Amino acid sequence: MADPRGFLKVKRKKASERAPEERIADYTEFVRDPSKDELAAQASRCMDCGVPFCHQGCPLGNVIPEFNNFVWRGQMDEAVRALYATNNFPEVTGRVCPALCEASCVLNMNEAPVTIKDIERAIGSAALTDDGTFLPVLAQTRTGKTVAVVGSGPAGLAAAQQLARAGHDVTLFERDDRLGGLLRYGIPDFKLGKAVLDARVSQMRAEGVVFRTGVDVRAGDLRSSFDAIVLAIGARVPRDLPVPGRELENVHFSMDFLTQQNRRVAGDVVDDARAIVATGKHVVVIGGGDTGADCVGTSNRQHAASVVQLELLPKPPLMRVPENPWPAWPLIFRTASSHEEGCTREFAVMTKAFVPDARGKRVAKLAAVRAELVGGKIREVPNSAFEIPCDLALLAMGFTGPEKNGLVADLGLALDARGNIISDTTGATNVPRVFAAGDASRGQSLVVWAIADGRRVAQGISERVLQPLRANRG
Ligand SMILES: Cc1cc2nc3c(=O)[nH]c(=O)nc-3n(C[C@H](O)[C@H](O)[C@H](O)COP(=O)(O)OP(=O)(O)OC[C@H]3O[C@@H](n4cnc5c(N)ncnc54)[C@H](O)[C@@H]3O)c2cc1C
Numbered sequence: 310m311a312d313p314r315g316f317l318k319v320k321r322k323k324a325s326e327r328a329p330e331e332r333i334a335d336y337t338e339f340v341r342d343p344s345k346d347e348l349a350a351q352a353s354r355c356m357d358c359g360v361p362f363c364h365q366g367c368p369l370g371n372v373i374p375e376f377n378n379f380v381w382r383g384q385m386d387e388a389v390r391a392l393y394a395t396n397n398f399p400e401v402t403g404r405v406c407p408a409l410c411e412a413s414c415v416l417n418m419n420e421a422p423v424t425i426k427d428i429e430r431a432i433g434s435a436a437l438t439d440d441g442t443f444l445p446v447l448a449q450t451r452t453g454k455t456v457a458v459v460g461s462g463p464a465g466l467a468a469a470q471q472l473a474r475a476g477h478d479v480t481l482f483e484r485d486d487r488l489g490g491l492l493r494y495g496i497p498d499f500k501l502g503k504a505v506l507d508a509r510v511s512q513m514r515a516e517g518v519v520f521r522t523g524v525d526v527r528a529g530d531l532r533s534s535f536d537a538i539v540l541a542i543g544a545r546v547p548r549d550l551p552v553p554g555r556e557l558e559n560v561h562f563s564m565d566f567l568t569q570q571n572r573r574v575a576g577d578v579v580d581d582a583r584a585i586v587a588t589g590k591h592v593v594v595i596g597g598g599d600t601g602a603d604c605v606g607t608s609n610r611q612h613a614a615s616v617v618q619l620e621l622l623p624k625p626p627l628m629r630v631p632e633n634p635w636p637a638w639p640l641i642f643r644t645a646s647s648h649e650e651g652c653t654r655e656f657a658v659m660t661k662a663f664v665p666d667a668r669g670k671r672v673a674k675l676a677a678v679r680a681e682l683v684g685g686k687i688r689e690v691p692n693s694a695f696e697i698p699c700d701l702a703l704l705a706m707g708f709t710g711p712e713k714n715g716l717v718a719d720l721g722l723a724l725d726a727r728g729n730i731i732s733d734t735t736g737a738t739n740v741p742r743v744f745a746a747g748d749a750s751r752g753q754s755l756v757v758w759a760i761a762d763g764r765r766v767a768q769g770i771s772e773r774v775l776q777p778l779r780a781n782r783g
């Protein structure tokens with residue numbers, strides 16, 4: 310274990326960040342890597358609890374006390390090995406995971422958990438070679454079995470990597486021009502620089518995964534050409550806000566706005582006629598979640614005149630309430646890094662209409678009322694109407710599931726009441742040899758869950774489809 314008295318001697322200290330006023334001048338990451346000594350000191354705080362609740366908190370079951378021990382001892386190669394045993398992409402989770410593990414760390418009873426996410430990020434960096442690449446892990450034997458993976462988000466990438474390392478021939482199809490799903494075109498560069506993603510894709514190519522971008526897969530002959538299929542198509546249908554004025558110019562879905570900016574950072578030219586920019590505008594972001602926060606951070610980097618973020622639900626409590634005890638995820642008020650960069654946050658607000666300008670074409674104001682939660686239901690507060698200046702409205706109210714036309718309809722996949730693909734614990738759907746992973750089957754969620762699903766489905770396919778096939782074919 311790490312230092313048995315470490316947590317008594319060392320205080321929790323998060324990795325430092327560039328100041329908000331400095332970092333909004335660019336789109337590069339702003340979290341600084343801690344020094345080796347700082348990292349070892351933070352890792353020394355891990356108590357190696359008899360029952361490590363952090364394992365249970367992490368959807369990947371990362372062996373956190375083990376890698377903390379190695380980091381404390383300066384044995385980074387061992388730490389890399391321990392973390393890779395359960396997590397394909399620690400360089401990603403170390404940057405964007407909300408650190409469910411830290412919520413359940415025993416030291417979080419005093420609200421000072423081990424800085425597990427920072428340590429994970431550092432281990433992820435330690436796995437990179439001097440020239441910024443990850444060494445490939447090659448399968449010992451080839452099985453000759455073929456798998457198509459559709460979608461290159463974290464679920465598809467994790468499934469493809471696990472299957473390739475098990476010796477299967479994997480082809481990954483992606484509709485976009487670049488790989489990564491929401492890691493590429495959703496999460497902004499200031500949270501997740503794309504160099505690590507490129508390094509990971511190169512490693513997977515060297516491991517034998519064949520990538521085919523720009524292919525919008527329809528069922529066609531997928532099932533006759535491959536022994537098994539993984540659908541990791543995400544849950545990309547955005548929730549709309551059908552109020553008067555929705556059709557006005559400058560009312561957009563958040564993903565259209567975020568994707569354009571990620572493309573600009575990648576060097577693409579976004580056509581002026583289609584460009585959605587916050588520069589000089591009064592921006593209203595509708596939706597109080599992470600996607601909304603990303604819109605806030607991006608709007609500030611584009612020099613918006615003002616940024617307001619609206620949430621329908623009331624402001625959460627500052628501290629845990631008795632019904633939400635440790636080690637459960639704390640349902641409390643959170644401040645994202647983007648909020649620190651400047652934004653007015655309003656809670657319990659219901660948007661009623663987008664009000665046009667004098668020409669009747671563009672949005673000029675947002676009409677709203679105050680809302681309250683009564684008996685679990687949201688209702689309007691009488692006589693509480695107000696308006697907010699708004700010349701760019703960004704809808705960030707979540708997603709309603711995977712696209713229902715296309716692959717889902719072509720294959721005849723069964724959907725649950727929320728519109729997600731039904732699959733069993735191995736990822737198998739109602740269609741033989743077709744599996745589903747990530748947001749497509751669980752609804753819009755988290756990167757760490759997508760990776761966990763990808764790994765679980767890869768194992769399910771190997772055990773339920775590919776190994777029996779091998780046995781039958783001899
Ligand atoms: C703006 C934003 C910010 C987020 N920030 C965070 C964060 O900070 N931390 C966190 O943990 N989670 C975050 N999330 C959630 C996280 O990104 C998702 O849960 C995760 O990416 C889901 O992975 P996935 O592989 O299931 O799907 P996706 O990442 O959505 O990938 C699905 C891929 O499938 C492709 N595809 C779909 N249909 C087809 C087809 N027919 N043919 C070929 N390709 C197809 C799509 O083009 C896409 O690339 C964020 C989400 C959004 C929208």
Ligand code: SF4
Nearest residue numbers: 367402406408409410
């Ligand atoms: S993946 Fe997320 S929950 Fe799991 S150990 Fe890393 S930071 Fe914690």
